[in-house]
Amino acid sequence: MDAAPPADPFQLDFKVDAIAKIDDLALLAMQTYNLGDYGHWFLCFRQGCKGFHVRLFAVETHYSQLHAWQLRCRWHLEPEYHLASIMFGLDSALECLLYAMNAFGYGAHPAEFVDITTDKGLRSIAPWMILGSSSRAPHPAFEKYYPGVIAIWRHHRDIIEEIQRQHDVSKHRSSTYRGGRSRNDPPVGFYAALGLSDDDPNRFDFAPMAEIILDPDPKRPASAPRANVKYEDLQTLEGLCHDFCTLIEQTCLAWLSDVRHMVTLKHDALLARYTVVGRASVPLFADAECQERITGIQGVRVDWGHAGYPPEIGRIVAACAAIAYREGDVLPIQGEYDYARSIGPAWYRDPDNGQAVQAWSSSAVLVSPPLPPGLKNTHVPPK
Numbered sequence: 001m002d003a004a005p006p007a008d009p010f011q012l013d014f015k016v017d018a019i020a021k022i023d024d025l026a027l028l029a030m031q032t033y034n035l036g037d038y039g040h041w042f043l044c045f046r047q048g049c050k051g052f053h054v055r056l057f058a059v060e061t062h063y064s065q066l067h068a069w070q071l072r073c074r075w076h077l078e079p080e081y082h083l084a085s086i087m088f089g090l091d092s093a094l095e096c097l098l099y100a101m102n103a104f105g106y107g108a109h110p111a112e113f114v115d116i117t118t119d120k121g122l123r124s125i126a127p128w129m130i131l132g133s134s135s136r137a138p139h140p141a142f143e144k145y146y147p148g149v150i151a152i153w154r155h156h157r158d159i160i161e162e163i164q165r166q167h168d169v170s171k172h173r174s175s176t177y178r179g180g181r182s183r184n185d186p187p188v189g190f191y192a193a194l195g196l197s198d199d200d201p202n203r204f205d206f207a208p209m210a211e212i213i214l215d216p217d218p219k220r221p222a223s224a225p226r227a228n229v230k231y232e233d234l235q236t237l238e239g240l241c242h243d244f245c246t247l248i249e250q251t252c253l254a255w256l257s258d259v260r261h262m263v264t265l266k267h268d269a270l271l272a273r274y275t276v277v278g279r280a281s282v283p284l285f286a287d288a289e290c291q292e293r294i295t296g297i298q299g300v301r302v303d304w305g306h307a308g309y310p311p312e313i314g315r316i317v318a319a320c321a322a323i324a325y326r327e328g329d330v331l332p333i334q335g336e337y338d339y340a341r342s343i344g345p346a347w348y349r350d351p352d353n354g355q356a357v358q359a360w361s362s363s364a365v366l367v368s369p370p371l372p373p374g375l376k377n378t379h380v381p382p383k
Contacts, residue, residue, distance in 0.1 A: 006242050010067035014056045014245055018252035026104055033306055034265045039117045041107035048100025055093035062086045066209050073205050080177040087167040099125055108263050112141040145262040148254030156247045169218040178215045182207035212237040271306040278303035280325040284346045290356050299348050300325050316359045318343050319366040329370035337364040
């Protein structure tokens with residue numbers, strides 16, 4: 001069911017609360033005891049979501065500025081500036097959302113979704129994956145795992161295609177602003193504050209837009225005749241944007257439902273984490289040839305794991321040489337570091353193969369002693 005008419009036609013309200021729930025599920029899914037983070041899919045997912053949110057914010061901002069009463073004279077090309085920026089945001093928001101959808105899908109079913117570890121795969125991520133095109137069917141993985149999203153996008157295909165058509169012209173060819181009408185409902189005292197009367201002929205230089213009419217055929221050559229379209233059948237920017245709000249809200253809800261069916265987890269809650277000493281007393285050197293020994297500190301490999309699972313290999317950190325560390329010692333989750341004891345570049349020899357490895361370019365020194373025997377440091381990290 002489509003949304004009711006907006007309470008304020010000059011403001012946009014994108015309802016995307018479902019994205020936060022999808023993010024919670026993705027964070028849980030990427031843990032090593034669930035799907036893991038193969039191909040760094042979780043980072044790709046979050047980058048896509050961030051891009052999506054920022055594009056929507058840009059659309060909201062430009063839309064508000066286009067329609068808001070402001071105590072200044074309007075530049076006659078200002079509607080084109082906002083129109084082009086809005087079209088970019090609308091189109092890019094969909095593509096960022098697709099990128100995030102594919103990344104999550106790749107994390108759950110890497111053999112079926114587009115490979116996010118290759119340039120070729122990333123370049124192929126586009127709306128055709130959901131809507132198909134004249135030469136391609138929708139991507140099989142999207143049809144299989146995102147049926148709710150596909151149904152929503154097909155229902156709103158005309159909105160998506162109009163956005164793509166308008167943005168394609170404003171991005172590659174020319175201006176797309178063709179006209180519209182200004183607002184005639186100024187706040188009380190608005191023109192007086194500018195030194196104008198309410199019937200001053202220059203008052204329209206200060207009025208924001210009430211409506212922008214979109215060219216029904218923006219790609220036609222300038223020499224071609226205009227389409228004979230009735231005024232009431234013309235698409236407006238305002239109508240398109242509010243329809244887009246509906247599309248976004250329904251897409252987010254459908255995606256949430258789809259991912260809940262797509263993902264199977266071993267654990268449906270975050271497990272407590274712990275950290276332990278994996279190796280102790282690793283000699284550190286100030287040179288890549290490992291000839292100049294650094295005194296006063298030792299290398300300690302801090303491993304980490306989750307309750308019920310063995311630890312995973314961590315990294316070598318600089319630790320105070322005066323503190324005795326042994327393999328298997330439990331460490332505080334939030335270790336204390338002495339930032340006044342800054343250590344420059346350091347190397348160590350890998351205990352397994354003897355190869356020189358750079359540990360860091362600069363580091364503070366760990367000064368947290370191991371926890372007493374029998375004391376656990378398990379901790380459930382915040383989302």
